[in-house]
Amino acid sequence: MPAPIRLRELIRTIRTARTQAEEREMIQKECAAIRSSFREEDNTYRCRNVAKLLYMHMLGYPAHFGQLECLKLIASQKFTDKRIGYLGAMLLLDERQDVHLLMTNCIKNDLNHSTQYVQGLALCTLGCMGSSEMCRDLAGEVEKLLKTSNSYLRKKVTLCAVHVIRKVPELMEMFLPATKNLLSEKNHGVLHTSVVLLTEMCERSPDMLAHFRKLVPQLVRILKNLIMSGYSPEHDVSGISDPFLQVRILRLLRILGKGDDDSSEAMNDILAQVATNTETSKNVGNAILYETVLTIMDIKSESGLRVLAINILGRFLLNNDKNIRYVALTSLLKTVQTDHNAVQRHRSTIVDCLKDLDVSIKRRAMELSFALVNGNNIRGMMKELLYFLDSCDPEFKADCASGVFLAAEKYAPSKRWHIDTIMRVLTTAGSYVRDDSVPNLIQLITNSVEMHAYTVQRLYKALLDDISQQPLVQVASWCIGEYGDLLVSGQCEEEEPIQVTEDEVLDVLEGLLVSNLSTPVTRGYALTAIMKLSTRFTSVNRIKKVVSIYGSSIDVELQQRAVEYNALFKKYDHMRNGFHLSLLMIINFRFFVVLSSFKMVQVCLSCLCVVPILQANDLLDLLGGNDVVPVIQNTVSTKPASAGGELLDLLGDLSLSGIPPMTAYNKNGLKIDFTFERANPNPNIAVITIHASNSTEADMTDFVFQAAVPKTFQLQLLSPSSNVVPALNQGTVTQVIRVLNPQKQQLRMRIKLTYTHKGSAVQDLAEVNNFPPQSWQ
Amino acid sequence: MFMRFLLLFSRQGKLRLQKWFTPLTDREKKKVIRDMMMLVLARPARSCNFLQWRDLKIVYKRWYASLYFCAGLEDHDNELLALEVLHRYVELLDKYFGNVCELDIIFNFEKAYFILDEFLMEGEILETSKVAVGVSLEEADTLQETMEEYMSKPAY
Numbered sequence: 001m002p003a004p005i006r007l008r009e010l011i012r013t014i015r016t017a018r019t020q021a022e023e024r025e026m027i028q029k030e031c032a033a034i035r036s037s038f039r040e041e042d043n044t045y046r047c048r049n050v051a052k053l054l055y056m057h058m059l060g061y062p063a064h065f066g067q068l069e070c071l072k073l074i075a076s077q078k079f080t081d082k083r084i085g086y087l088g089a090m091l092l093l094d095e096r097q098d099v100h101l102l103m104t105n106c107i108k109n110d111l112n113h114s115t116q117y118v119q120g121l122a123l124c125t126l127g128c129m130g131s132s133e134m135c136r137d138l139a140g141e142v143e144k145l146l147k148t149s150n151s152y153l154r155k156k157v158t159l160c161a162v163h164v165i166r167k168v169p170e171l172m173e174m175f176l177p178a179t180k181n182l183l184s185e186k187n188h189g190v191l192h193t194s195v196v197l198l199t200e201m202c203e204r205s206p207d208m209l210a211h212f213r214k215l216v217p218q219l220v221r222i223l224k225n226l227i228m229s230g231y232s233p234e235h236d237v238s239g240i241s242d243p244f245l246q247v248r249i250l251r252l253l254r255i256l257g258k259g260d261d262d263s264s265e266a267m268n269d270i271l272a273q274v275a276t277n278t279e280t281s282k283n284v285g286n287a288i289l290y291e292t293v294l295t296i297m298d299i300k301s302e303s304g305l306r307v308l309a310i311n312i313l314g315r316f317l318l319n320n321d322k323n324i325r326y327v328a329l330t331s332l333l334k335t336v337q338t339d340h341n342a343v344q345r346h347r348s349t350i351v352d353c354l355k356d357l358d359v360s361i362k363r364r365a366m367e368l369s370f371a372l373v374n375g376n377n378i379r380g381m382m383k384e385l386l387y388f389l390d391s392c393d394p395e396f397k398a399d400c401a402s403g404v405f406l407a408a409e410k411y412a413p414s415k416r417w418h419i420d421t422i423m424r425v426l427t428t429a430g431s432y433v434r435d436d437s438v439p440n441l442i443q444l445i446t447n448s449v450e451m452h453a454y455t456v457q458r459l460y461k462a463l464l465d466d467i468s469q470q471p472l473v474q475v476a477s478w479c480i481g482e483y484g485d486l487l488v489s490g491q492c493e494e495e496e497p498i499q500v501t502e503d504e505v506l507d508v509l510e511g512l513l514v515s516n517l518s519t520p521v522t523r524g525y526a527l528t529a530i531m532k533l534s535t536r537f538t539s540v541n542r543i544k545k546v547v548s549i550y551g552s553s554i555d556v557e558l559q560q561r562a563v564e565y566n567a568l569f570k571k572y573d574h575m576r577n578g579f580h581l582s583l584l585m586i587i588n589f590r591f592f593v594v595l596s597s598f599k600m601v602q603v604c605l606s607c608l609c610v611v612p613i614l615q616a617n618d619l620l621d622l623l624g625g626n627d628v629v630p631v632i633q634n635t636v637s638t639k640p641a642s643a644g645g646e647l648l649d650l651l652g653d654l655s656l657s658g659i660p661p662m663t664a665y666n667k668n669g670l671k672i673d674f675t676f677e678r679a680n681p682n683p684n685i686a687v688i689t690i691h692a693s694n695s696t697e698a699d700m701t702d703f704v705f706q707a708a709v710p711k712t713f714q715l716q717l718l719s720p721s722s723n724v725v726p727a728l729n730q731g732t733v734t735q736v737i738r739v740l741n742p743q744k745q746q747l748r749m750r751i752k753l754t755y756t757h758k759g760s761a762v763q764d765l766a767e768v769n770n771f772p773p774q775s776w777q
Numbered sequence: 778m779f780m781r782f783l784l785l786f787s788r789q790g791k792l793r794l795q796k797w798f799t800p801l802t803d804r805e806k807k808k809v810i811r812d813m814m815m816l817v818l819a820r821p822a823r824s825c826n827f828l829q830w831r832d833l834k835i836v837y838k839r840w841y842a843s844l845y846f847c848a849g850l851e852d853h854d855n856e857l858l859a860l861e862v863l864h865r866y867v868e869l870l871d872k873y874f875g876n877v878c879e880l881d882i883i884f885n886f887e888k889a890y891f892i893l894d895e896f897l898m899e900g901e902i903l904e905t906s907k908v909a910v911g912v913s914l915e916e917a918d919t920l921q922e923t924m925e926e927y928m929s930k931p932a933y
Contacts, residue, residue: 008884015883051887058792058886079920087890095800117917127899129800152913159898166899189904196901234906237861244905247858287857294855322825327857358825 004037005030007051014059027061038069046073047081050088057091067092067099074106079118082110086121095131104134111141116152119145123153127160135164139171146178151187158193162200169204176201176208183218188235188242191222195248202255213256216263220270223249227274238282250274250291257299264300271296275308286316286324290331297335310335310342317349322358329353329364336371347372351381354388359395366396370403378411382421390428397432401425405437415448416494419455427462430469438474445479454494456483461498463508468517474525477512480505481529485536502537506530510546520555527558531565544569659775664768665751669696670725672705672751674768676775684742686775692733694725696757703755705735710748714740725755747776780859780900781833781849782809783866783893785882788843790814793882794889798900813837813847827856838863844879862902869896869910891917 005013010030017023034049042049050069057063070092073085093100103125110122123145126138142164145157165172179201182194202209226241226249235242253271257264274292279285289312296309313335316328329350336343350372353365366388373381382404389400404425412418422441426433445455459476467473480487484505490497512518512526527550534543547569550562659676666672670692677687694700703723709715720735741747749768754761785794792810801809816828817837828835830849836859837847846863850856867877869892874881882889895910897903904910 011884055886058795060792079917083891083917083921084887087887091795094802096802115920117913117920120913120917124894124898128798128894131800155903156898159901159903162901163899188906189909192902192905234908237865242905243861244858244902247855248902251855283857284861287855287861290857291855322823323827323857323860326825326827358823360825360828363829 004033004045004049004052007048007055010052011055014055023059027056027059031056031061035065038065043076046076047078047084051084054084054088054091063092067097071099071102071106074103074110079115082118082121086125090125090128093129095129095134100129100131101133104137107134108138108141111138111145116150119153120156123156123160127156127163130160130163130167132167135167135171139164139168139174143174143178146175151185151190154185155187155189155193158190158197162193162197165197165200165204172201172204172208179212183215183222188245192242192245192248195219195245195252199248199252199255202252209255213260213263216253216256216266219249219253219256220267223253223270223274227277237284239279240284240288243284243288246274246288247291250288250295254295254298257295259300261300267295267299268301268305271301272305272308275305275312283321283323286319286321286327290316290327293331297331297339306339307342310339310346314346314349317346317353322356322361325353325356326358326361326364329361329368333364333368333371336368340372343368344372347377347381351384354384359393362392363396366392366400366403370407373407373411375411375413378407378413379417382407386421386424386428389425394432397429398434401429401433402437405440409444415451416454419445419448419451419458423458423462426469426472426475427466430466430472433469433471435471438471441471441475442478445475446482451494452479452483453486453492453497455479456487457492457495457498460487460500460505460508463512467512467515470519470522473512473518473522477509477522477525477529480509481525481532484529484533488537502533502539503542506533506537506539506542506546509533513546513550520557523555523558524561527561527565531561531568534569660772662770662772664690664749664770665753665766667764667766668757668762670694670700670753670755672753674771676772684740684744686739686741686747688737688739688775690733690735690737692725692735693729693731694727695729697727698758699727700725700755700757700762703733704753705733706752707737708750708752709739710745712741712743712745713747716740741776744776747771779850779854779902780862780897781851783897784810784813784845784847785889786810786814786845786847787879788818788845790818793844793879794886794893796890796893796897809849813849817845817847826860834859836860836863840867841877841879844882862897865907866893866896868907872907872911873914 014023014026017026030052034053037045037049046069050066050073053063053066053069057066066088070085070088073081074089076082076085089100089103093103107122107126110118111126113119113122123142126134126142130138142157142160145153146161148154148157161175161178165175175197179194179198182198183191185191185194198212198215202212223246226246229241231239232241235245237243240246253267257267271292274288275296278288278292280289293309293312296305301309310332313328313331316324317332319325319328332343332346332350350365350368353361354369356362356365366385369381369385369388373385385400385404385407389397389404392400404421408418408421412421422444426441445452448455456479459472459479462472463476463480484502486492487505488500488502490499492498509526509530513523513530518526527547530543530546534540537543544566547562547565550558551566553559553562661673661675664672664674671694673691673693675689675691677689690705692703692705701724703720703725705717705720707715707717716738718736718738720733722733725731725733739747748771750765751768752763752765754763756762781797781799783794783796783798784792786792795806795810797806812830813835816830816835820828820837826836826838828837832852834850834852834854834856835847836850836856837845838860839845846867848859848863850859870877870882870889873888873892874885892910892914895904895913904913
């Protein structure tokens with residue numbers, strides 16, 4: 001069998017391949033040759049074959065069949081073999097595979113080898129990929145080696161110990177004795193790795209941290225020597241002596257000084273010295289300054305030192321080097337919470353960074369700018385940020401828009417300014433605005449009552465210009481639907497009122513319905529808006545026509561709405577005049593649209609399927625009292641309970657099942673009974689009708705019934721027949737609850753009742769657990 | 778730790794060296810490599826050398842016209858120092874190979890690993906002196922058995 005080709009030959013050959021397929025063919029051929037060579041247990045060329053395998057592995061080809069061969073190489077006596085074997089182990093094996101444990105014995109032997117370079121290889125491999133088991137097995141050997149005076153080995157063992165600690169933190173105690181006199185080393189490599197070990201121990205254990213605090217003076221001394229010492233060719237980097245060690249010491253000082261007055265005081269001088277004396281013309285000097293600043297900010301430094309640190313960062317911001325500007329912005333972002341005023345002083349420089357060409361810098365500057373916005377600088381800052389929003393890359397726009405909305409909400413100087421800012425964002429970055437902003441904005445607009453006319457006018461004008469930005473279009477349609485009357489009557493005070501007719505408004509809304517640019521959600525908004533205008537505008541016929549057309553729309557959501565609205569026209573036209581479809585409650589970004597004022601008591605239940613299913617946690621929020629105030633206004637006039645008959649007509653598809661009724665609540669004269677039906681066709685839905693009756697001598701007015709169910713259920717509460725429970729059992733208030741119970745779990749409910757009785761407000765909470773099994777099985 | 782990984786790859790997206798300082802599955806490694814190549818190779822010429830990826834800071838630098846050095850750091854690490862670390866590694870390669878270029882690293886990839894292993898370990902710096910690293914490499918090389926090896930012509 002001829003000798004296998006040499007590694008460099010193979011590399012040369014593979015590089016001549018012109019296509020991926022050609023390369024694959026060469027690799028497959030060579031792999032086959034290597035495999036047969038392995039099978040023959042060829043010792044001479046094993047090293048060469050594994051080396052070739054490692055090359056092919058780097059190109060992305062599978063090499064797992066070489067794993068055991070690596071182990072054989074490690075066990076060999078030849079250094080060349082061991083070198084490649086250990087490299088192969090580090091590249092091909094990983095701690096997840098049991099195979100790696102076979103290495104343990106070899107490594108143990110090699111740790112005790114007479115040649116330091118062999119020991120070094122073993123240490124390196126253990127430190128690179130030693131699993132927890134291996135570390136446990138070999139920790140003793142590592143600890144033994146820590147005592148060596150051989151500096152080449154010492155530094156490797158120390159980092160190996162760091163690895164062991166990271167893998168098996170419990171073993172940390174074992175290495176404590178070896179840390180005595182750790183810092184009295186002269187060799188920089190050993191010193192550096194020792195500082196790393198100390199840092200690791202201090203970070204992991206508060207006890208160790210306290211124990212090592214006494215090293216602060218020594219560390220300060222070493223750092224001082226490094227700074228003051230003359231030129232040392234071995235460690236010099238651009239005129240600075242061993243910057244790597246300096247930074248590591250600064251980092252350890254940071255950990256030791258944090259939260260401790262004495263230690264912080266001990267390092268004050270040296271930090272000031274480093275901060276003022278370090279050469280800043282090259283990156284290496286700035287790296288040290290950067291670490292110094294981080295240390296100063298973290299420990300309990302005196303205020304003069306802190307100001308010095310922030311000023312250094314301020315100088316960094318003006319540096320020509322982009323990397324340094326970036327690092328400054330990152331650090332300022334970290335300190336802006338604790339040293340807000342000091343960072344504010346650099347606000348104008350930070351805002352200038354928004355115009356930087358570099359993407360990383362722009363992002364940091366944006367984040368920092370938002371952190372710096374406060375009541376005083378809101379106008380100026382918002383100008384800059386809006387300008388940034390206009391001109392920035394798309395990847396920033398969503399975050400920037402959200403940030404603008406948040407800042408505007410917190411610090412808006414006036415409602416008009418707030419609305420204007422929102423308009424600006426919607427028109428310039430409208431398509432990048434997050435979906436959940438739309439309900440928030442709508443709520444905001446609703447609350448600014450005096451701005452309604454102005455808002456709807458501006459939104460209308462924006463729609464005339466551009467209908468492609470969906471969030472803008474959605475907010476605008478909603479506003480027009482709600483305040484369309486203000487629009488056509490030209491009531492705007494804030495600016496010149498525009499002259500617009502009802503037909504023009506309807507043209508715009510219909511345009512949204514047909515446009516290809518509108519998403520289904522937008523179309524839903526537009527249709528609802530048109531419907532709402534039927535009570536505000538006079539051209540009802542036109543609206544009727546539009547609504548009936550969409551009754552056969554392909555979009556199911558749209559079709560459903562159109563059909564329901566149509567029903568409103570046909571069956572309940574006499575009610576419609578009193579309708580004000582208002583937004584009453586926003587819960588977790590869903591709209592809960594309820595008919596607020598209507599002449600007729602009875603509500604078209606099927607029409608109100610716009611009401612989304614009320615989630616259990618939403619209602620629990622209501623009951624729990626968040627900042628969302630539940631407002632279910634039922635300003636209805638009294639109507640005899642014959643409405644109940646009509647209710648059952650509408651619910652005609654329900655079949656009464658033989659589930660016995662139950663009393664859910666009976667207290668202070670208020671009795672609430674539950675009757676049950678099963679809804680067809682979905683057997684998982686239980687339909688419960690509550691009947692509230694009042695046996696006292698006074699009426700219970702403003703009666704509101706609310707219910708919440710556990711998370712595995714979903715509950716839908718439809719409108720009540722009335723909110724007055726007449727005295728002396730003269731009538732009942734009924735209300736329908738639909739409960740979806742897909743998991744067939746036992747039904748439980750928590751109810752809340754509020755009403756006014758004899759002039760005083762009454763509120764009560766109760767648990768209902770006595771549901772008959774047939775209601776939920 | 779300091780570094781989570783160190784990658785060397787060419788402008789054409791060919792991997793030249795991969796050193797992982799944390800245990801990852803093969804799939805995870807491949808994903809990181811793909812993402813790094815995608816992010817770094819897409820950066821415009823005069824950008825800053827840092828970017829944010831997931832929860833890591835990525836430091837990268839281009840040397841020898843077409844070779845990218847890319848390191849992943851943890852959040853509390855010093856990026857400016859990381860640049861110095863990459864620079865130091867390049868210097869070590871240069872010293873060893875004598876005016877190193879990408880081809881040296883391609884044809885002698887195992888040596889690039891040996892050099893790296895004398896400089897970094899467990900994601901931390903092992904030796905801060907250039908001279909010391911050079912000396913240990915030279916001495917280790919002499920242990921390679923054949924005369925051919927000693928003359929820098931590898932036996933394999």
